[in-house]
Amino acid sequence: MSTVRSDEEAFEDLFTAEYARVVGIANRVLADPHEAEDVAQEVFIDFHRLHSAKAQYAPAWLHRAAAHASLNRLRGARRRQKREVAQALEEGERTLDPQKQLEVDEDRRQVRAALGRLAPKPAAALALRASGLSYAEVAQALGVGIGQVGTLLRRAETALRKEVTRGTSN
Amino acid sequence: MAHLTEGTLRRMVDDPDARAGDDAAHLEGCSECKGRFENISDDAHSIATLLAVPETRVDVRRAFGHVMSERKSKPAFGLRLPLIGPANRSLKLAFVAAVAAAALVVVAFAANGLFFQPTTVKTVPVTVADMQALSQLANYGTMTWTKEPQLQAATSAADAEALAGMQAPVVSNLPNGVSTNITYGAMTKAEAVFTFSADKARAAAAAQGKPLPALPAGMDGATLTITVGPAIGEIFGELQQPAAGSDTSQITLPQLIVAKSSAPTITSSQLSVKQIEDYVLAQPGISPELKAAVEAIGDPSTTLLIPIPVEYATSKDITVQGAPGVALGDNTGVGSGVIWIKNGVVYVVAGSIKQDDAIAIANNLK
Numbered sequence: 118m119s120t121v122r123s124d125e126e127a128f129e130d131l132f133t134a135e136y137a138r139v140v141g142i143a144n145r146v147l148a149d150p151h152e153a154e155d156v157a158q159e160v161f162i163d164f165h166r167l168h169s170a171k172a173q174y175a176p177a178w179l180h181r182a183a184a185h186a187s188l189n190r191l192r193g194a195r196r197r198q199k200r201e202v203a204q205a206l207e208e209g210e211r212t213l214d215p216q217k218q219l220e221v222d223e224d225r226r227q228v229r230a231a232l233g234r235l236a237p238k239p240a241a242a243l244a245l246r247a248s249g250l251s252y253a254e255v256a257q258a259l260g261v262g263i264g265q266v267g268t269l270l271r272r273a274e275t276a277l278r279k280e281v282t283r284g285t286s287n
Numbered sequence: 288m289a290h291l292t293e294g295t296l297r298r299m300v301d302d303p304d305a306r307a308g309d310d311a312a313h314l315e316g317c318s319e320c321k322g323r324f325e326n327i328s329d330d331a332h333s334i335a336t337l338l339a340v341p342e343t344r345v346d347v348r349r350a351f352g353h354v355m356s357e358r359k360s361k362p363a364f365g366l367r368l369p370l371i372g373p374a375n376r377s378l379k380l381a382f383v384a385a386v387a388a389a390a391l392v393v394v395a396f397a398a399n400g401l402f403f404q405p406t407t408v409k410t411v412p413v414t415v416a417d418m419q420a421l422s423q424l425a426n427y428g429t430m431t432w433t434k435e436p437q438l439q440a441a442t443s444a445a446d447a448e449a450l451a452g453m454q455a456p457v458v459s460n461l462p463n464g465v466s467t468n469i470t471y472g473a474m475t476k477a478e479a480v481f482t483f484s485a486d487k488a489r490a491a492a493a494a495q496g497k498p499l500p501a502l503p504a505g506m507d508g509a510t511l512t513i514t515v516g517p518a519i520g521e522i523f524g525e526l527q528q529p530a531a532g533s534d535t536s537q538i539t540l541p542q543l544i545v546a547k548s549s550a551p552t553i554t555s556s557q558l559s560v561k562q563i564e565d566y567v568l569a570q571p572g573i574s575p576e577l578k579a580a581v582e583a584i585g586d587p588s589t590t591l592l593i594p595i596p597v598e599y600a601t602s603k604d605i606t607v608q609g610a611p612g613v614a615l616g617d618n619t620g621v622g623s624g625v626i627w628i629k630n631g632v633v634y635v636v637a638g639s640i641k642q643d644d645a646i647a648i649a650n651n652l653k
Contacts (some may be wrong), residue, residue: 245365264295
């Protein structure tokens with residue numbers, strides 16, 4: 118029994134240490150804190166079913182899963198409808214000037230749509246780094262050498278800029 | 288020294304560890320690299336601004352409680368069968384095809400020599416009415432596992448190979464846009480016995496209010512022994528699983544599934560393939576198209592039938608690595624698949640990819 122208990126404890130420790138970061142990664146991609154928490158919780162549930170919380174690769178696995186799961190959501194066609202409803206609901210709670218808020222929302226929406234069109238690996242690298250992971254942590258999460266992270270980021274930034282420009286000119 | 292790469296310059300923008308040694312010295316003395324560095328740095332900062340979001344505040348305790356209560360409702364083993372939602376046509380299609388294949392294989396083809404071991408694949412058209420008629424057949428007897436399959440998900444090919452006792456397939460040409468995040472799945476060899484029962488068949492027919500075609504002599508108590516697996520598979524991309532109570536129609540077909548399995552075998556205790564085939568095709572609800580297609584198959588003891596739901600899918604015969612196979616779906620990217628048998632092993636490549644890509648992966652699978 119003691120092993121089972123310590124497994125549970127290890128999972129709780131892992132959760133406490135990493136939950137906010139995992140939510141942060143998902144929120145960076147989705148720009149929606151509620152949905153980001155949904156994704157983060159799914160990621161932890163999946164992890165708990167398949168892996169031991171004592172595994173060394175646990176944080177890296179969680180970071181990668183958070184990036185990919187939220188990017189997948191971003192690409193899901195159904196998400197747009199849900200998001201628009203959620204935005205409409207939140208509209209009343211905002212304190213910003215409504216016109217200004219509308220512009221911020223539109224910018225965020227366009228950037229996310231563009232992010233969803235990038236290749237998965239560079240997009241994940243961008244989301245992870247923008248969420249504050251170090252180069253070494255990004256490399257571990259994506260299973261690449263640390264030297265490749267700069268290349269992935271550069272590729273993602275160039276592609277994202279292109280996509281955003283294309284999105285706004287359409 | 289050659290000029291610095293874009294990747295190195297990018298890393299120098301915000302990784303203090305990178306701004307040392309030869310690279311840093313080169314940057315200091317090279318006006319060309321300095322110019323490129325400025326551009327890359329500007330891009331990085333403008334993208335960081337674009338991706339900025341307000342800080343999130345989380346209630347870790349509450350979230351942990353939620354996760355612990357959710358995970359208890361999930362099964363203990365790794366892979367779950369995806370649920371079928373009304374909006375997910377491609378997944379439904381795959382599921383229908385799998386169920387129909389199992390039903391047809393199990394019931395229709397205990398071969399002449401009382402042994403079924405497919406060496407080739409062929410498609411037959413099925414309708415929803417066919418499916419309903421075939422699913423009735425499961426009520427005509429009792430199915431028991433004599434050796435239950437063990438299913439396991441693994442993060443490494445080696446773990447999955449150890450369980451399945453066979454090598455994992457290797458995809459050598461992944462299409463652009465398909466995630467390299469792989470979940471491995473393995474299944475041990477399993478064996479089940481289906482025993483026909485005249486009483487159960489009559490009761491099932493009575494419950495449906497339908498006439499039961501007369502049972503052939505010797506069918507009552509006849510057994511079919513079915514073996515499936517071992518099998519090993521790879522799922523590319525995230526496993527999309529719904530939270531409890533969420534809308535199941537949101538589950539998406541994984542980007543790509545590649546799997547291989549020892550071909551299923553069936554042995555029959557006392558019935559010939561002709562008897563079983565005639566009996567299955569005499570069930571009320573079987574369409575003339577299915578009947579004609581099955582009757583047109585030359586040697587049913589060596590053919591694995593792939594049912595194609597006529598309302599949803601199209602298929603064509605192809606050759607994969609020199610072996611006969613079938614390709615399902617189309618080039619829209621909604622869903623496509625390739626199935627073939629080579630050296631006693633059934634291979635499947637399927638996913639939300641174009642048919643051309645699925646065929647190319649199949650041809651280069653190692």
